[in-house]
Amino acid sequence: MNFVTFVLRRLGLAVFVLLGVTVITFTLSHLVSSNPLVAWLGRASGNSQLAAEYVQKYHLNDPLYVQFGYYLNGLLHGDLGFSVFKGEPVSQAMVQTLPFTLQIAFFAILFTLAIGIPLGVMSAKYHHTAVDYGITGFYLAGIASPYFLLALFLLIVFTYTLRLLPSGGALSPGIPAPNPITNFQLIDSLIEGRWSTFLDGLVHLIMPSLALALGIFGYITRVLRASILDVLHANYIRTARAKGVDENTLFFKHALRNASISVVTLASIVVTWLVTGTLFVETIFAYPGIGQYAVQALSNLDYPSLLAITLVFAVIIVLSNLAADILYAVVDPEIRLR
Amino acid sequence: MSHRDSRSRRFLRLFLTGNQARLGVAIVITFFVTALFIATTGWAFLPYDPIRQNVGPVLAPPSLQHLFGTDNLGRDVFSRVVFATPNDLMVSCIVIGSSFMVGIFLGCIAGYWGGILDEVLMRSTDVIFAIPALILAMSIAIILGPGLIHMMYALMIIWWPPYARLARGEALKISQRNFIEAAKTSGISTLTVLRSHIIPNILTPLLAYATLDIGTVVIVYAGLSYLGLSVQPPTPDWGAMVNAYQDYLVSAPWLPLFPAFIIAVVVVGFSLLGNGLRDAVESHSIS
Numbered sequence: 001m002n003f004v005t006f007v008l009r010r011l012g013l014a015v016f017v018l019l020g021v022t023v024i025t026f027t028l029s030h031l032v033s034s035n036p037l038v039a040w041l042g043r044a045s046g047n048s049q050l051a052a053e054y055v056q057k058y059h060l061n062d063p064l065y066v067q068f069g070y071y072l073n074g075l076l077h078g079d080l081g082f083s084v085f086k087g088e089p090v091s092q093a094m095v096q097t098l099p100f101t102l103q104i105a106f107f108a109i110l111f112t113l114a115i116g117i118p119l120g121v122m123s124a125k126y127h128h129t130a131v132d133y134g135i136t137g138f139y140l141a142g143i144a145s146p147y148f149l150l151a152l153f154l155l156i157v158f159t160y161t162l163r164l165l166p167s168g169g170a171l172s173p174g175i176p177a178p179n180p181i182t183n184f185q186l187i188d189s190l191i192e193g194r195w196s197t198f199l200d201g202l203v204h205l206i207m208p209s210l211a212l213a214l215g216i217f218g219y220i221t222r223v224l225r226a227s228i229l230d231v232l233h234a235n236y237i238r239t240a241r242a243k244g245v246d247e248n249t250l251f252f253k254h255a256l257r258n259a260s261i262s263v264v265t266l267a268s269i270v271v272t273w274l275v276t277g278t279l280f281v282e283t284i285f286a287y288p289g290i291g292q293y294a295v296q297a298l299s300n301l302d303y304p305s306l307l308a309i310t311l312v313f314a315v316i317i318v319l320s321n322l323a324a325d326i327l328y329a330v331v332d333p334e335i336r337l338r
Numbered sequence: 339m340s341h342r343d344s345r346s347r348r349f350l351r352l353f354l355t356g357n358q359a360r361l362g363v364a365i366v367i368t369f370f371v372t373a374l375f376i377a378t379t380g381w382a383f384l385p386y387d388p389i390r391q392n393v394g395p396v397l398a399p400p401s402l403q404h405l406f407g408t409d410n411l412g413r414d415v416f417s418r419v420v421f422a423t424p425n426d427l428m429v430s431c432i433v434i435g436s437s438f439m440v441g442i443f444l445g446c447i448a449g450y451w452g453g454i455l456d457e458v459l460m461r462s463t464d465v466i467f468a469i470p471a472l473i474l475a476m477s478i479a480i481i482l483g484p485g486l487i488h489m490m491y492a493l494m495i496i497w498w499p500p501y502a503r504l505a506r507g508e509a510l511k512i513s514q515r516n517f518i519e520a521a522k523t524s525g526i527s528t529l530t531v532l533r534s535h536i537i538p539n540i541l542t543p544l545l546a547y548a549t550l551d552i553g554t555v556v557i558v559y560a561g562l563s564y565l566g567l568s569v570q571p572p573t574p575d576w577g578a579m580v581n582a583y584q585d586y587l588v589s590a591p592w593l594p595l596f597p598a599f600i601i602a603v604v605v606v607g608f609s610l611l612g613n614g615l616r617d618a619v620e621s622h623s624i625s
Contacts, residue, residue: 013464020465024474031481136358144553144605146560148580149598156591268467276470280561284584298476298565310477314468321468 081304111213120224139218267324359614365607441501449509550612
């Protein structure tokens with residue numbers, strides 16, 4: 001199979017999966033109550049004028065498959081429903097909250113790689129020594145800790161004990177938010193040339209993204225360690241060693257380079273846990289992203305928001321899986337043949 | 339029989355040689371025994387009634403009288419943490435148990451017969467994998483309403499796909515082997531082939547996966563409980579306790595940390611046990 005066919009096939013699968021996800025969210029919206037109006041309007045479903053508007057908008061008197069058609073059509077046009085709780089279209093709330101979460105995710109992935117890769121390498125280089133066992137204990141503790149434990153722990157250490165970092169929020173009180181140009185606060189403050197705002201935003205991002213990274217890096221460390229040890233036993237390493245390549249070149253140039261491909265396969269698990277973690281981390285650090293929005297939607301029974309968030313999370317996961325698959329096929333041509 | 343006996347004994351020896359596996363076994367047994375003990379005797383043997391208020395001073399730090407201190411209502415936190423153990427045991431065991439059975443059932447059908455059934459199963463698992471378990475459970479949880487049993491149902495609905503995939507892969511591998519071909523041609527019924535050849539051969543990898551997976555259920559359940567979707571106050575539950583106590587992070591940091599830490603210890607226990615089991619399965623099948 002050539003590369004283009006491979007990419008097209010993965011793309012087709014991604015579209016199919018997303019379609020499946022919309023079937024699930026549509027089904028859920030009809031399961032909330034025997035009356036789908038309750039799902040879309042919540043406590044406001046008693047308002048008869050609003051109710052009539054919704055019956056017309058969502059074609060609630062038509063057969064289910066027609067309703068699904070309109071639902072899908074709405075989604076394709078960016079209509080994610082209306083949040084009665086927020087008093088604005090869900091898509092608008094999404095445009096405001098998603099950039100904050102992407103900011104956290106960006107730094108969380110950076111931290112994850114910065115912690116996970118060196119520890120995996122060290123753990124493999126000094127395997128079955130005290131260093132290896134120490135690292136294993138550290139990453140097991142990270143994987144096993146619920147995100148709220150990691151977040152609370154960081155708060156106690158960096159805010160209440162060392163008094164180094166702010167306890168939460170996206171910016172310190174008194175610092176005005178930059179004009180929303182891209183809605184990414186860090187980028188907007190740079191565009192306006194407000195360095196102090198940029199730095200303040202950066203400082204507020206450290207703990208939320210670190211809390212996420214501490215819960216995830218273990219997956220990278222574990223797989224990297226195992227695949228480096230695997231590669232070190234491969235025949236071509238033995239050949240290279242026999243030809244007199246020194247151990248450091250062998251380890252860093254040959255083993256590490258080949259083993260690092262395996263890290264790409266972790267994209268799915270990393271992104272899934274990252275997305276899950278934002279719910280807790282953003283709530284604890286009062287960070288106005290999509291995770292905090294989800295928790296608010298949950299406690300206010302704001303079902304349109306919750307279903308839209310489920311969908312957006314699925315899109316993020318499917319797209320990152322797609323990217324990882326393609327990247328994997330680029331670095332390892334053998335995979336395309338399967 | 340004696341051959342089989344020595345095989346399983348060797349397996350056990352392999353499994354228990356690692357210190358990590360031993361630590362895992364110790365944690366998991368403590369968890370099981372505590373949970374079963376509480377489930378049968380209630381709080382009779384605990385130092386204090388986990389729900390009664392003002393059994394001690396308010397927000398007292400850990401001491402000999404109150405091992406984990408007391409909370410904002412003067413309740414004994416140690417008694418509350420221990421009293422909540424059966425919740426997690428029940429949820430994790432039932433969710434894993436049902437996923438295990440559904441997984442074997444669907445996986446065998448898909449792997450053995452293949453074709454359109456297989457395609458349908460694989461594509462539906464693809465779809466479910468695209469939504470994080472916690473988020474999907476949350477959406478279902480709203481429909482069912484809060485409560486321990488409802489959370490268990492929500493998790494049972496979404497938890498089976500990896501088991502079905504694993505079982506399907508293993509069943510597919512085995513059904514292509516010669517002895518299955520031989521059994522089929524000698525006229526043994528499909529059901530017998532499945533029961534006596536396919537299922538016994540896929541049990542071990544599934545069991546190893548399930549052990550590792552219990553910790554994940556505990557973590558996701560703790561998340562749902564933290565979000566207020568499970569047991570309602572005043573009944574104690576680990577996740578819910580962390581949420582209720584995190585407001586006292588400045589004045590009494592141990593309050594949210596103890597229940598959160600216990601969750602982590604249980605999860606570590608299961609992953610050490612699972613890792614040990616997996617390693618033993620691998621080296622056992624190699625030797």
